[in-house]
Amino acid sequence: xxxxxxxxxxxxxxxxxxxxxxxxxxxxxxxxxxxxxxxxxxxxxxxxxxxxxxxxxxxxxxxxxxxxxxxxxxxxxxxxxxxxxxxxxxxxxxxxxxxxxxxxxxxxxxxxxxxxxxxxxxxxxxxxxxxxxxxxxxxxxxxxxxxxxxxxxxxxxxxxxxxxxxxxxxxxxxxxxxxxxxxxxxxxxxxxxxxxxxxxxxxxxxxxxxxxxxxxxxxx
Amino acid sequence: xxxxxxxxxxxxxxxxxxxxxxxxxxxxxxxxxxxxxxxxxxxxxxxxxxxxxxxxxxxxxxxxxxxxxxxxxxxxxxxxxxxxxxxxxxxxxxxxxxxxxxxxxxxxxxxxxxxxxxxxxxxxxxxxxxxxxxxxxxxxxxxxxxxxxxxxxxxxxxxxxxxxxxxxxxxxxxxxxxxxxxxxxxxxxxxxxxxxxxxxxxxxx
Numbered sequence: 167x168x169x170x171x172x173x174x175x176x177x178x179x180x181x182x183x184x185x186x187x188x189x190x191x192x193x194x195x196x197x198x199x200x201x202x203x204x205x206x207x208x209x210x211x212x213x214x215x216x217x218x219x220x221x222x223x224x225x226x227x228x229x230x231x232x233x234x235x236x237x238x239x240x241x242x243x244x245x246x247x248x249x250x251x252x253x254x255x256x257x258x259x260x261x262x263x264x265x266x267x268x269x270x271x272x273x274x275x276x277x278x279x280x281x282x283x284x285x286x287x288x289x290x291x292x293x294x295x296x297x298x299x300x301x302x303x304x305x306x307x308x309x310x311x312x313x314x315x316x317x318x319x320x321x322x323x324x325x326x327x328x329x330x331x332x333x334x335x336x337x338x339x340x341x342x343x344x345x346x347x348x349x350x351x352x353x354x355x356x357x358x359x360x361x362x363x364x365x366x367x368x369x370x371x372x373x374x375x376x377x378x379x380x381x382x383x384x385x386x
Numbered sequence: 387x388x389x390x391x392x393x394x395x396x397x398x399x400x401x402x403x404x405x406x407x408x409x410x411x412x413x414x415x416x417x418x419x420x421x422x423x424x425x426x427x428x429x430x431x432x433x434x435x436x437x438x439x440x441x442x443x444x445x446x447x448x449x450x451x452x453x454x455x456x457x458x459x460x461x462x463x464x465x466x467x468x469x470x471x472x473x474x475x476x477x478x479x480x481x482x483x484x485x486x487x488x489x490x491x492x493x494x495x496x497x498x499x500x501x502x503x504x505x506x507x508x509x510x511x512x513x514x515x516x517x518x519x520x521x522x523x524x525x526x527x528x529x530x531x532x533x534x535x536x537x538x539x540x541x542x543x544x545x546x547x548x549x550x551x552x553x554x555x556x557x558x559x560x561x562x563x564x565x566x567x568x569x570x571x572x573x574x575x576x577x578x579x580x581x582x583x584x585x586x587x588x589x590x591x
Contacts, residue, residue: 228432
């Protein structure tokens, strides 16, 4: 029976199973590490087949429809409870992401412009991800290398955002940035730190002059 | 009135440029409910997604439904993405493929031959493709040429036909075991070839 189920991995990767077989295989998949490993590679190859269909411009209203619907669902998307789950799920998953990045070689990476700081931190085994007050995420590798990905408006004229690593009641500057995007922190984040962001005068400050408007939980 | 209030108004909310972010980083932002990141992913994959859905469904309105449901799936479940052992592009295209196959089965639009009669809809325009998309298409096509005709047929019918493996075996007049093994060896070989192609490319300047 097990062999029978193993043999469904390729048709499953192609979405070529009927409902009954699909259900049996998914039950099997939950228990079978070998099939999960195999599926990851076969899925990548199956998805590559999509590139042989001619890319076709969808009508512009489709994008608007999707975004409007997505925005209308947003209030339900980040309840507090989920954020907590999120940290653990992503933490566990970062190792898998790293394995994939290596296993896939460039096939995955060509698509990604690849080298941004967040992707690099996420690709490290044991990396953890935490929410930054609903405005983005903080990713921290086990050695403390860290990156922020934030969606914030540009800093007002004459001002800058400044990131801080706060540990044992001492805040140390960790980099300046102007607006949304990914920022690699200039300072390592030790366990038990809080990463925070303030608005400072252009050029930055040696110590925060304001209450942070974004802060992470204590890192673990 | 303080000076601050009469100073220049805050900059208009300009669309942010997310173009430098990887697909994976964009998905992390989508997981924190960033709709601009979703828009950027749509700009990157909408054309491929729609082309894929059209080829399977051969109906513009159904194909749009499939793409819409898939991208809303991205929006709703992006936080689960990292638990998948996949690149972001694979994850997204897998969602699109699934939705399209679900719809084609529901509509039972599979009577025609998915390979011979997959005309492009007259109204659709080909996307002005990014260089990376063109490059990937070339790599995949080159890799497919290196499979046996039987492997290629099993993959293309399996992926674009919306058929189950048993229907496929019937269509091909081959035992189920043969079809499964062609799919397995074909996908495995394809993966190997794509891995090599990627590696070569990364070594060249």
